[in-house]
Amino acid sequence: xxxxxxxxxxxxxxxxxxxxxxxxxxxxxxxxxxxxxxxxxxxxxxxxxxxxxxxxxxxxxxxxxxxxxxxxxxxxxxxxxxxxxxxxxxxxxxxxxxxxxxxxxxxxxxxxxxxxxx
Amino acid sequence: xxxxxxxxxxxxxxxxxxxxxxxxxxxxxxxxxxxxxxxxxxxxxxxxxxxxxxxxxxxxxxxxxxxxxxxxxxxxxxxxxxxxxxxxxxxxxxxxxxxxxxxxxxxxxxxxxx
Numbered sequence: 001x002x003x004x005x006x007x008x009x010x011x012x013x014x015x016x017x018x019x020x021x022x023x024x025x026x027x028x029x030x031x032x033x034x035x036x037x038x039x040x041x042x043x044x045x046x047x048x049x050x051x052x053x054x055x056x057x058x059x060x061x062x063x064x065x066x067x068x069x070x071x072x073x074x075x076x077x078x079x080x081x082x083x084x085x086x087x088x089x090x091x092x093x094x095x096x097x098x099x100x101x102x103x104x105x106x107x108x109x110x111x112x113x114x115x116x117x118x
Numbered sequence: 119x120x121x122x123x124x125x126x127x128x129x130x131x132x133x134x135x136x137x138x139x140x141x142x143x144x145x146x147x148x149x150x151x152x153x154x155x156x157x158x159x160x161x162x163x164x165x166x167x168x169x170x171x172x173x174x175x176x177x178x179x180x181x182x183x184x185x186x187x188x189x190x191x192x193x194x195x196x197x198x199x200x201x202x203x204x205x206x207x208x209x210x211x212x213x214x215x216x217x218x219x220x221x222x223x224x225x226x227x228x229x230x231x232x
Contacts (some may be wrong), residue, residue: 035221037164044121045156045207047165047221061220095163103211103221104154104169111163 002026004096004109005050011115012086019082020112022096030054033099034076036070036081038092050099051079086116122147122208122224128200138227140191140208145215146222148189152211155184155193159204167206168193195229201229218220 001076007021022034038046049060051070058070064083072079079096097105123141127134130136140155142148147153153171167176168184171191181202184193193208195202208224 022147037223044226045158045209047209047222047223050221059219062214100169102170103152104166104168104209105156105164106169106175108163108165 002107004107006094006096006112007045008110009113009115011117014087014116014118016084016086016116017073018114019026019080020096020114022079022081024077024079024098024110027098029072030074031102033101034070034072035097035105036068037095037105039095040089040092043092048081048094050053053079061089074104087115088116089115090114091116120222122210123225124206124208124223124224126225127228127230129232130195131232132198132200134198135194135196136198138193138206138208138229138230140193140194140210140224142189142191142210142212142222144188144189145184146210146212147186150211151211153186153188153191154209155182155191156201156207156209156223157202157204158207158217164207197230200231205229 005023022066030053033050035050051058053072069082096109098107151171154166155168158164171186172184181196206227
């Protein structure tokens with residue numbers, strides 16, 4: 001069926017990097033953007049950026065410029081989000097989502113909890 | 119750019135109608151018809167309820183509707199049911215003063231069914 005399956009929970013130390021994967025199935029991977037959104041514990045949703053799997057082109061929220069990298073591997077229909085120089089307040093659930101050109105997300109992964117702790 | 123402004127909480131009785139507002143600016147909500155709404159139940163991923171201001175994805179109840187006036191968008195839930203109790207987030211395409219495009223989310227609204 002149509003779904004996005006994300007990688008499992010991660011525990012990282014401050015200063016480390018984390019790479020979260022998002023595998024698409026049931027639809028044409030290159031036909032939709034992949035968005036990344038995070039949610040800190042008890043907080044709201046925060047857009048991080050999006051990647052066009054067809055071209056590999058990405059757009060990042062200003063806050064994450066230089067700090068996040070979004071890539072994809074079309075051979076396995078998988079998108080990746082790597083966040084570097086982690087701090088404790090990067091502890092959050094990271095969601096990937098399938099989106100349209102008009103900036104809405106119609107299919108969400110179940111989320112990946114990233115915990116940053118010394 | 120700041121988050122879009124939503125009321126922290128809205129409550130209503132079973133069967134009642136409620137409206138959740140989402141206030142932005144002419145650089146986001148008011149400037150484009152790219153407003154979407156998401157429902158999030160505890161421990162779950164968000165779910166798309168409305169896209170492009172007023173369009174409903176297949177499978178979403180017609181009790182949910184969306185509209186926009188000026189810089190404020192609204193989500194209306196009619197015939198409130200217990201299963202509607204959740205957090206709701208609006209979102210909009212936005213353009214900054216430096217012509218940088220982004221996606222903004224609202225601050226979120228907790229809906230309680232009395």
